[in-house]
Amino acid sequence: MATVYIHTNENGGVSVTIPTEEALQIMEHEEIMAKDCPDHAILIDDSELPQGDDDKFFNAWELNNGVVTVNMDKAKAIHLANYNFAATQAAQARHLNTLTGIPNTIDDSTWLANRITDRTAISEANTTTQLLAIAFPSP
Numbered sequence: 001m002a003t004v005y006i007h008t009n010e011n012g013g014v015s016v017t018i019p020t021e022e023a024l025q026i027m028e029h030e031e032i033m034a035k036d037c038p039d040h041a042i043l044i045d046d047s048e049l050p051q052g053d054d055d056k057f058f059n060a061w062e063l064n065n066g067v068v069t070v071n072m073d074k075a076k077a078i079h080l081a082n083y084n085f086a087a088t089q090a091a092q093a094r095h096l097n098t099l100t101g102i103p104n105t106i107d108d109s110t111w112l113a114n115r116i117t118d119r120t121a122i123s124e125a126n127t128t129t130q131l132l133a134i135a136f137p138s139p
Contacts, residue, residue, distance in 0.1 A: 044066070087136075090139045097139060
């Protein structure tokens with residue numbers, strides 16, 4: 001395991017600084033922190049950072065009382081934005097299929113109903129694993 005320095009950044013997210021081996025050979029952790037991090041940075045073991053599916057939502061991480069957690073509201077917003085981008089691209093592909101006479105795999109009503117179901121599931125998710133189980137739409 002490695003020691004990392006973390007702090008809340010100006011966007012309300014978490015910044016993680018990983019010292020190089022070369023720096024650690026020259027300086028102590030406290031010296032590196034003083035040089036490279038803001039005053040409110042803290043040292044933690046990288047195993048204390050969110051792991052597994054939580055790791056995939058770095059932009060939703062928050063630092064509270066020395067513990068990094070995933071803010072689920074932010075994670076949902078991130079996943080919904082990515083989902084909507086994929087849905088827009090899939091809708092464009094479906095439209096091009098229609099214009100060129102290529103049949104889509106499912107009818108438009110079913111496809112749209114699936115988008116509504118998925119968006120509802122995103123809003124109701126309680127974990128990042130649940131979010132990641134909601135696949136991005138395909139044409």
